[in-house]
Amino acid sequence: MSKLTTDEREDIPKSKFALPEERKYPIEDKAHARNAKARAAQQAKAGNLSAADKRKVDAKADQVLKGR
Template sequence: MPRLTTEERNALPDEAFALPGRRYPIPDAAHARDALARASEMLHRGTLSQDEYDTIHRKAEAVLRRERM
C-alpha cells in the first residue's frame, strides 16, 4: 500500500475518511484493508470505541465492495 503524503492526504475530501477529524483514510481498497486491521487493533487495545469500529468497518467494506465491481 503506498503511503499517503501530507499533500495527498490534505487533498482528499472528508468523505474519504472513515471517522470525523479526518481519521482513518480509505480512498482505495488498500487503505480500506489497512483501516480494518488498524481499527481491530485499536479496538482490542481499548483506544477505539465499538461504535467507531463499526463505522470504520461499514465504510471500509463499502469501499472494498465498490473496488470489486
C-alpha cells in the same frame, strides 16, 4: 500502498475517511479499506477506539471493498 504525505492527506476529501470528523482511516481504495479495518481492530483491542467507531470504520470500508 504508499504512505501519504501531509499534503496528500489534506487533499483527500472528508468523504474518503472512515471517521471524517477526525480525518482518520483514509479509505480511498480497496488497499486502504483493508488497512483501515485492520488498524481499527488493533486500536479497538488496545482500547484506543470505541466499539461504535470501529463499526463505522468497518461499515465504510466494507462499502469500498464491495465496490459501492
